[in-house]
Amino acid sequence: SPPPAAWVRSTFLDFFRQEHGHLLVPSSPVRPRGDPSLLFVNAGMNQFKPILLGTADPRSSMSAYRRVVNSQKCVRAGGKHNDLEDVGRDLTHHTFFEMLGSWSFGDYFKVEACSMAWSLLTEHYGIPADRLYVSYFAGDAAARLPADEETRRIWLDIGVPPSRLLPFGLKENFWEMGDSGPCGPCTEIHYDHVGGRDAAALVNADSPDVVEIWNLVFMQYNREPDQNLCPLPRVSVDTGMGLERLVSVLQGTRSTYDTDLFTPLLQAIHQRSRVGPYGGRTGEADQGRVDMAYRVVADHIRTLSICIADGVHPGMSGAELVLRRILRRAVRFCVQVLQAPQGSLASLVPTVTHILGDVYPELHSEADRVMDVINDSEAHFLSSLHQGSRLILRTLSSKDYKHGVFPASVVWSLHRDLGFPLDLVDLMLDERGVKVDCEELDRLMAESHKVSSDLHSGVQSQVMLDVLSLAELQRLAVPHTDDSLKYQYSLE
Ligand code: ATP
Ligand code: MG
Ligand code: MG
Numbered sequence: 001s002p003p004p005a006a007w008v009r010s011t012f013l014d015f016f017r018q019e020h021g022h023l024l025v026p027s028s029p030v031r032p033r034g035d036p037s038l039l040f041v042n043a044g045m046n047q048f049k050p051i052l053l054g055t056a057d058p059r060s061s062m063s064a065y066r067r068v069v070n071s072q073k074c075v076r077a078g079g080k081h082n083d084l085e086d087v088g089r090d091l092t093h094h095t096f097f098e099m100l101g102s103w104s105f106g107d108y109f110k111v112e113a114c115s116m117a118w119s120l121l122t123e124h125y126g127i128p129a130d131r132l133y134v135s136y137f138a139g140d141a142a143a144r145l146p147a148d149e150e151t152r153r154i155w156l157d158i159g160v161p162p163s164r165l166l167p168f169g170l171k172e173n174f175w176e177m178g179d180s181g182p183c184g185p186c187t188e189i190h191y192d193h194v195g196g197r198d199a200a201a202l203v204n205a206d207s208p209d210v211v212e213i214w215n216l217v218f219m220q221y222n223r224e225p226d227q228n229l230c231p232l233p234r235v236s237v238d239t240g241m242g243l244e245r246l247v248s249v250l251q252g253t254r255s256t257y258d259t260d261l262f263t264p265l266l267q268a269i270h271q272r273s274r275v276g277p278y279g280g281r282t283g284e285a286d287q288g289r290v291d292m293a294y295r296v297v298a299d300h301i302r303t304l305s306i307c308i309a310d311g312v313h314p315g316m317s318g319a320e321l322v323l324r325r326i327l328r329r330a331v332r333f334c335v336q337v338l339q340a341p342q343g344s345l346a347s348l349v350p351t352v353t354h355i356l357g358d359v360y361p362e363l364h365s366e367a368d369r370v371m372d373v374i375n376d377s378e379a380h381f382l383s384s385l386h387q388g389s390r391l392i393l394r395t396l397s398s399k400d401y402k403h404g405v406f407p408a409s410v411v412w413s414l415h416r417d418l419g420f421p422l423d424l425v426d427l428m429l430d431e432r433g434v435k436v437d438c439e440e441l442d443r444l445m446a447e448s449h450k451v452s453s454d455l456h457s458g459v460q461s462q463v464m465l466d467v468l469s470l471a472e473l474q475r476l477a478v479p480h481t482d483d484s485l486k487y488q489y490s491l492e
């Protein structure tokens with residue numbers, strides 16, 4: 001029978017700890033500590049950035065770290081690594097996921113890192129070598145970065161056939177933490193779910209059949225805020241593997257949602273819904289986007305639980321604004337697509353705690369607070385949603401309504417007074433075959449922006465943060481310009 005996720009996680013940690021002398025370091029909270037370049041912790045290495053940069057306090061225990069292993073809570077829903085738009089649509093990206101990581105800080109380098117990874121995957125997890133493909137950095141002339149021939153040789157020596165060893169450029173095989181920060185060439189291991197064929201063309205091609213599972217980064221540079229690359233004081237190894245993807249490989253499914261990390265959640269969602277059970281369909285086959293809704297809700301409730309437990313609440317700027325959007329997206333899919341009653345979302349928190357609470361005990365201790373925050377935010381949004389629906393119906397039956405064209409002033413008031421993301425208004429009107437008077441809406445928005453030009457004097461109007469787009473905010477030079485704002489309009 002397939003191994004449970006708990007075994008997969010502990011086998012990784014034990015392998016590096018017991019067999020290769022790595023120190024087990026707990027996951028850091030998902031709220032980055034003292035790093036304004038980040039919205040959320042997006043990789044295991046974030047908490048070790050000072051070691052990589054050589055700026056760790058020499059009196060801290062961290063400064064003595066040489067070999068480290070951990071399982072890190074990561075959120076990729078804003079900033080350089082933003083997967084929010086893919087979540088629900090595909091079967092491999094989550095907003096919250098666990099990254100299994102191993103590090104060598106100035107200790108061993110490429111040879112050992114590659115052989116440890118290969119031995120763990122093929123011997124301990126028993127993954128057939130002929131299902132694995134390896135990519136390495138092809139170099140980039142414009143950036144004056146050489147190809148990583150050394151790593152290619154190492155993989156050949158390990159026994160990876162040349163046909164499965166593939167060069168890729170900056171985008172795939174040069175890893176960077178954010179717009180600035182530690183970076184370097186990387187080599188990645190991909191798994192072919194099908195087998196018995198040459199799948200090289202499917203590597204890094206967004207195919208559901210071949211997925212990237214493990215990234216081994218050879219940290220060599222720091223990307224300075226002016227975008228220059230500076231060599232680090234010493235080179236390090238930083239590896240990260242998505243637990244959910246590894247578990248899906250070992251449990252023989254091509255979807256992370258069909259593993260024991262998610263199936264109890266999908267079942268709990270089904271119990272609360274008024275639609276059929278989860279069917280695993282994507283794209284066109286997913287009529288009414290029911291399966292997508294299941295995935296979105298399952299993903300988002302994990303993210304909400306983890307983030308709120310770590311003290312990030314749905315709010316009005318930065319990471320908190322992203323979380324607010326995640327919450328509203330979850331509520332909409334839950335209520336409108338899955339037809340689950342109010343309160344369903346929060347009622348899933350015990351299931352999340354049941355699945356992840358042994359590894360991240362703050363889920364246990366914070367569970368009540370997490371549920372309260374979710375219920376409050378849901379109630380707040382639902383009352384707007386109901387009020388808005390009523391306002392729309394009233395307008396449609398009023399005398400002023402010209403057939404087929406909805407008055408912009410009502411859209412504007414839905415948005416300004418009830419905090420409706422504009423695309424939600426659009427969606428709700430679209431469902432009734434109604435269009436918005438866009439010209440008039442633009443005029444109203446422009447007018448309101450003129451009024452709001454005192455924004456950068458520090459007056460942070462909630463309404464305006466809700467209303468302005470990223471470009472508009474940048475024009476007004478308001479200090480909330482992270483790209484999380486790009487997504488606040490869209491609920492899907
Ligand atoms: P992808 O190309 O699939 O988006 P990535 O190259 O952005 O992944 P890395 O930054 O290299 O990912 O992160 C290391 C590993 O973390 C990946 O190989 C993958 O196993 C896992 N991972 C990355 N993003 C996600 C995500 N959104 N959800 C689940 N696992 C992820
Ligand atoms: Mg990615
Ligand atoms: Mg990738």
Ligand code: MG
Pocket residue numbers: 172188212215
């Ligand atoms: Mg990668």
